[in-house]
Amino acid sequence: MTQTPLISLVDVTKTYHLESGDFTALNHVSLDIMENDFVAIMGPSGSGKSTMMNQLGILDVPTTGNLLIEGRDVEQMTNLERTHLRRDTIGYIFQKFYLIPLLSAYENVEYPLILKNKERDKTGRASAMLDAVGIDREKSEHRPNQLSGGQQQRVAIARALVNDPKILLCDEPTGNLDRKTGLQIMEILCKLQKEGKTVILVTHDARVAEYAQRTIRLDDGRIVES
Amino acid sequence: MIGDIFFQLSVRSVRLNFLRSILASIGIVIGVVAISTMGMLGTNMQLQVKDQLSSSANTIVITADAIRMGPPGSSPSSSSSSAETGIKKTQLNKIRTTVGTNGTVIPIYSSNTEFTSGNVPARGTIYGMDPSDVTEFLTIGNGTNIGSINEALVGYTLAESLDIKVGDKIKISSASSGPPDGSSSASRASVRIVGIIDTRGTVADSVSTDNGIVVSREWFVAQYGGKDIYDQVNVIVKDTDLIPEIEDAIDASLNTDEKTPSVRISDASSQLDTISSTLETLTTFVLAIGGISLLVAAVSIFNVMMMSVNERVQEIGILLSIGTETAEVRKMFMYEALILGILGAGIG
Numbered sequence: 360m361t362q363t364p365l366i367s368l369v370d371v372t373k374t375y376h377l378e379s380g381d382f383t384a385l386n387h388v389s390l391d392i393m394e395n396d397f398v399a400i401m402g403p404s405g406s407g408k409s410t411m412m413n414q415l416g417i418l419d420v421p422t423t424g425n426l427l428i429e430g431r432d433v434e435q436m437t438n439l440e441r442t443h444l445r446r447d448t449i450g451y452i453f454q455k456f457y458l459i460p461l462l463s464a465y466e467n468v469e470y471p472l473i474l475k476n477k478e479r480d481k482t483g484r485a486s487a488m489l490d491a492v493g494i495d496r497e498k499s500e501h502r503p504n505q506l507s508g509g510q511q512q513r514v515a516i517a518r519a520l521v522n523d524p525k526i527l528l529c530d531e532p533t534g535n536l537d538r539k540t541g542l543q544i545m546e547i548l549c550k551l552q553k554e555g556k557t558v559i560l561v562t563h564d565a566r567v568a569e570y571a572q573r574t575i576r577l578d579d580g581r582i583v584e585s
Numbered sequence: 586m587i588g589d590i591f592f593q594l595s596v597r598s599v600r601l602n603f604l605r606s607i608l609a610s611i612g613i614v615i616g617v618v619a620i621s622t623m624g625m626l627g628t629n630m631q632l633q634v635k636d637q638l639s640s641s642a643n644t645i646v647i648t649a650d651a652i653r654m655g656p657p658g659s660s661p662s663s664s665s666s667s668a669e670t671g672i673k674k675t676q677l678n679k680i681r682t683t684v685g686t687n688g689t690v691i692p693i694y695s696s697n698t699e700f701t702s703g704n705v706p707a708r709g710t711i712y713g714m715d716p717s718d719v720t721e722f723l724t725i726g727n728g729t730n731i732g733s734i735n736e737a738l739v740g741y742t743l744a745e746s747l748d749i750k751v752g753d754k755i756k757i758s759s760a761s762s763g764p765p766d767g768s769s770s771a772s773r774a775s776v777r778i779v780g781i782i783d784t785r786g787t788v789a790d791s792v793s794t795d796n797g798i799v800v801s802r803e804w805f806v807a808q809y810g811g812k813d814i815y816d817q818v819n820v821i822v823k824d825t826d827l828i829p830e831i832e833d834a835i836d837a838s839l840n841t842d843e844k845t846p847s848v849r850i851s852d853a854s855s856q857l858d859t860i861s862s863t864l865e866t867l868t869t870f871v872l873a874i875g876g877i878s879l880l881v882a883a884v885s886i887f888n889v890m891m892m893s894v895n896e897r898v899q900e901i902g903i904l905l906s907i908g909t910e911t912a913e914v915r916k917m918f919m920y921e922a923l924i925l926g927i928l929g930a931g932i933g
Binding site for chain 2: 416418438439442443445446447451457458459460461462466469470471473474475479518522
């Protein structure tokens with residue numbers, strides 16, 4: 360019996376309509392990602408990595424072709440359903456962390472829980488997640504701009520994990536960190552994958568890609584190695 | 586709502602952009618202050634006028650019904666003698682008979698005139714009436730009532746502006762005299778001021794003494810002629826409820842020809858209606874100006890919100906990407922606008 364892929368891109372093309380003319384960022388791309396995979400997406404600038412991340416993270420819809428998450432076609436969903444799918448199934452980790460500047464570290468982690476449960480966290484899950492990524496209580500009261508890059512990325516990871524998503528989408532997660540801190544972050548991601556998460560990683564760095572079980576190379580909007 | 590994370594975000598955003606938020610709120614403050622002061626101004630004006638008019642609410646004013654360009658005596662050359670427009674003695678007698686014991690009938694001569702106090706020329710209305718009638722509706726604040734033919738009373742405002750005191754003499758030109766350049770001073774008769782009439786403000790009985798002079802009937806007729814042709818007859822009734830009845834009776838007695846009525850009968854209520862509607866228009870206009878400033882304030886809040894949204898496009902993107910519903914993001918900005926509005930409106 361074949362397992363249903365967690366994420367499927369089926370002949371996906373993404374075209375941007377620019378003033379200078381149409382630009383095809385993804386060109387008839389098909390890809391299956393299974394549950395508990397650790398996938399690295401690599402490629403030069405402009406190869407379509409970010410576009411692919413946006414597709415996999417349901418931040419954008421394909422121009423043609425289909426994106427299936429757990430067998431469900433994203434295009435058939437309403438906006439609200441997509442929002443809820445993002446909230447419950449996918450955790451995002453960005454190169455620039457993208458924490459909410461007006462909220463403290465703790466509130467940033469608590470935020471997805473509030474979105475889901477429509478009330479402040481009373482279970483202590485947000486604090487537990489911060490503990491798990493090594494942010495102590497005192498630091499958790501700080502605003503993002505009062506934290507170092509490594510600390511911010513840990514908070515971002517805690518935020519991504521707090522709703523227990525199946526998929527972790529990481530866009531250059533070590534790009535803004537020094538080598539040592541980058542390694543620590545990668546170890547956390549490896550641990551999470553071992554615990555059952557599906558980790559999808561976009562990176563320039565071949566050493567980072569070595570952590571992945573599978574590397575997908577993109578060039579000019581097409582998959583050249585899978 | 587206070588515990589709502591979106592409300593918290595809005596509060597923090599307002600605090601983060603404190604100066605901008607305060608400026609937007611000040612816009613609202615100005616708008617609210619403008620609209621409320623202008624509203625109060627209009628209402629006060631109405632109240633004041635109503636208050637003053639109600640002091641003469643017991644008066645019926647009867648004038649000759651002829652087409653005139655303005656109130657009695659407003660034409661520079663007008664005098665009771667030069668035209669046949671006036672209440673004649675026979676009509677006055679009819680009025681007296683009709684009113685009977687229900688009120689006091691006060692026949693009044695009036696004319697616009699020029700006069701000089703010291704060497705200062707001025708213009709105003711001169712009223713001629715029986716000294717005993719003066720105290721029926723005028724209050725002499727300083728001095729005494731007219732006792733002899735050469736004595737006169739002066740209105741408070743006029744006395745203030747020309748610095749006229751009891752005992753002063755003023756020269757009043759006759760109807761046929763020229764401009765007050767002193768060339769025709771020979772035709773000027775002088776009167777001695779014996780009393781100053783308290784300020785009356787806006788009144789409904791057409792006797793605006795604030796800027797006028799009151800002389801005896803004899804002096805007036807000697808100076809201007811027109812004996813027994815009065816410019817107006819005021820009836821001060823004892824019971825205001827009887828006004829419509831008395832008016833109807835006078836109307837029936839004097840206006841025997843319906844097509845060409847000979848007198849016009851009015852009272853405070855009809856004048857109040859006219860003035861009120863004028864003031865209401867004025868108040869609406871003034872409020873509209875206040876409304877515009879409130880609109881400007883609203884636009885400034887809109888502008889601040891636009892800036893806030895533009896500045897936070899990335900933040901909005903993050904919020905949406907981690908699963909915030911668009912309605913929730915909208916709620917956050919609504920809260921922010923609400924805070925600015927309430928802050929401004931509260932202070933204002």
